[in-house]
Amino acid sequence: MSQQTGSLISCTFVCLLLAFFAGQSLPVEGANILGVFTSHSPSHLIIHMSAMKALAEAGHNVTVVCTSVPKVTHKSIKQIVIPLTEEEEKQLNAGMTGMAKEKPSIINTFKNLLGSLSMYIDKQVDVLEDKRFTDLYKNKDNKFDAVVFGFFFNYYQVGLGSLFNCPLILSWTSAPMSIVDESVGNPELIALVPSMNVAVKPGQAMNFKQRLANYFGTTLFRFIGFYLETKNVVFYDRLWGKIPDMISYDEAKKNVSLALCNSHAISEGPVRPNVPAVIEIGGIQIKEKPDPLPQDMQEFLDNAKNGAILLSLGSNLKSENVKPESVEKIFETLSKLKQRVIWKWDDLKHTPGKSANILYKSWLPQDDILAHPNIKLFITHAGKGGVAESLYHAKPMLALPVFADQPNNADKLVQSGYGIRVDLLTLEADEFKASIKELLQNPIYTKNVQAFSKLYRDRPMSARESVVYWVNYVLRHHGAAHMQSPLVHMNFIAASNLDVYAFLAFVLFIASLISFVVLRFCYRKCCGGKGKPQKSSQKSKVKKH
Incomplete structure (x- = not known):
């Protein structure tokens, strides 16, 4: 084999090897x-x-x-x-x-x-x-x-x-x-x-x-x-x-x-x-980098010298679903605050009331709003998505849960020190106002969510x-x-090891039964055989008399 032929074979082998490993590592695209x-x-x-x-x-x-x-x-x-x-x-x-x-x-x-x-x-x-x-x-x-x-x-x-x-x-x-x-x-x-x-x-x-x-x-x-x-x-x-x-x-x-x-x-x-x-x-x-807000929202939040509050009860619950008495109490409280409020409200023609510090919107870029530095509090229904966004951006929450996982999410954020829960169905203005005041003035809530935010963001991917x-x-x-996982292919009995436990119980039962029979047999052989003749001999003596 010539040196040129050998070099050609070596080069071909190296190229094939590189192509193989490249094929193994290339990401899938265009699927x-x-x-x-x-x-x-x-x-x-x-x-x-x-x-x-x-x-x-x-x-x-x-x-x-x-x-x-x-x-x-x-x-x-x-x-x-x-x-x-x-x-x-x-x-x-x-x-x-x-x-x-x-x-x-x-x-x-x-x-x-x-x-x-x-x-x-x-x-x-x-x-x-x-x-x-x-x-x-x-x-x-x-x-x-x-x-x-x-x-x-x-x-x-x-x-x-x-x-x-x-x-x-x-x-x-x-x-x-x-x-x-x-x-x-x-x-x-x-x-x-x-x-x-x-x-x-x-x-x-x-x-x-x-x-x-x-x-x-x-x-x-x-x-x-x-x-x-x-x-x-x-x-x-x-x-x-x-x-x-x-x-x-x-x-x-x-x-x-x-x-x-x-x-x-x-x-x-x-x-x-x-x-x-x-x-x-x-x-x-x-989003890792929030999108720009609509101009009216951006200006509204930028000019919130005393901070701002976001109120949203999610996308499933419409404004009309909430009791009018509760809506009235919420408006009464929010309209008297020095903070500005962005309120998600579906029917913009019929809002709860007019107030200079409240901006109503039928749809909100919630994640982008929560990223704004002037947002100090999120009043939420405690849906999983909203809670995650609020914690990511380190905003304390006032939870008004309604159904599904919301009560559990609300209880969990209360236990973790990230916010306060108030029942929407029985909401009272004094309780609502006191909760907002506590969340805005007590720094412990913000401190807790900031600590969580660091953990939530720290990931390998x-x-x-x-x-x-x-x-x-x-x-x-x-x-x-x-x-x-093999569990996918196992029924409840196998996955719970019930058949193994049943088998072991059966073996234990058989072993116990055999042990009982053997011990009984040994007892009769060792102890039972001597007593019977004596008993019969006594009976024979009685008969003689």
């Missing part, structure tokens, strides 16, 4: 990703769309199906909006009004989800039967490399992975809960992880009373889960039961590659073990980077089945 977000909750959509925006910015081709026009989007995201009818909007609004008139509790939340707000669950099926969605999979030219679906009591949507023959990723707007845990085989730890009805300060263990409440709360949620599973089976069959290549619902449940959860356990708590498929993206909607990396990871490894 076709479908987002399916059927929950009719604007706050949920903000979280889901923030993750999809990160993927679009990373160079992926993103298509999104949702029920309302998203506030967060990207120029390259294709939107397919399948809205509710006007009548359905009225029904949902009526359900919200009913919830706002009830004392917030886990029982009332579940009662409403299964009653007046059951349409939140059922309507999602209609979205997937709409021609605008069905065309996506009936058109064979459409090819998706991954599907991200927003979870909200719609677990039958795990069939989307099989429907589009690609990896499936679950997006959830809070910390991992039981159904999310089950989807990726995350261990459920009732003694360690508080449920929606128990609030525990980060870093603290639950006491006996809290663990007892946590047990009953988790049990209640399981009963709700059993009920929803019966609906999931029906919905799954209704949507895709006649499609020949679709796998069964039981098999589809085992095909979730990732669970993107809007949480950050290191700072928020509870510290708990998570399987690799649980990816925490808490604060995904928060930002929430956006985490979304992009792990979705790319799933794409590179065709679903990443290798990191799936």
Whole structure:
């Protein structure tokens, strides 16, 4: 072999080796990703769309199906909006009004989800039967490399992975809960992880009373889960039961590659073990650099010499849902403050009242407003997204929770020293005023949220980077089945080791039985044999007499 030939072979080998390693390390770009977000909750959509925006910015081709026009989007995201009818909007609004008139509790939340707000669950099926969605999979030219679906009591949507023959990723707007845990085989730890009805300060263990409440709360949620599973089976069959290549619902449940959860356990708590498929993206909607505010808001806040307050009760609860008496008391208090107030109010033609220090807006860039240095207090319904934004920007909170996870979020921020809770249903002007005064004048609240903000921001990767990396990871490894927890493929008996305990109990029973028989036999041999002849001889003596 000539020297020139040898050099050529060596060069070729080196090039192939470099190409191999380059191919292993190159990020995935230009994948076709479908987002399916059927929950009719604007706050949920903000979280889901923030993750999809990160993927679009990373160079992926993103298509999104949702029920309302998203506030967060990207120029390259294709939107397919399948809205509710006007009548359905009225029904949902009526359900919200009913919830706002009830004392917030886990029982009332579940009662409403299964009653007046059951349409939140059922309507999602209609979205997937709409021609605008069905065309996506009936058109064979459409090819998706991954599907991200927003979870909200719609677990039958795990069939989307099989429907589009690609990896499936679950997006959830809070910390991992039981159904999310089950989807990726995350261990459920009732003694360690508080449920929606128990609030525990980060870093603290639950006491006996809290663990007892946590047990009953988790049990209640399981009963709700059993009920929803019966609906999931029906919905799954209704949507895709006649499609020949679709796998069964039981098999589809085992095909979730990732669970993107809007949480950050290191700072928020509870510290708990998570399987690799649980990816925490808490604060995904928060911008690293806030966008410029609209001119009127910017000037209003810039000129707030005594500071400013933001009041927003979220996107699900409309202004008209709140009791007029409560609205009147809130206005009476806020209008007398020296601080300026930006108040989210839906009907700008009929506001609670006019005051020079109050600016009403039907929609607010909440994250950008909270980033303004003159904001000193956030009056909030204690939704997960708003609480995260307020803590990130180190703003104390006055919580007015209404339903779902809001009471728990409010209790947790009170225990952590980040704010005060007042019940919206029983709100009194004096209590409301005193709470605002305490939060504005006592520096301990600001000090506490500033300490939290440092923890919340300190991460090896930002929430956006985490979304992009792990979705790319799933794409590179065709679903990443290798990191799936074995718990996904185990039934309740095996996962709880009940069969092992039953076997050990059986072995112990047999061993005890054998021991008893052996000991009885030995006793008879050693002790029982001498007594019987004496007894018989005594009887014979009696007979002789």
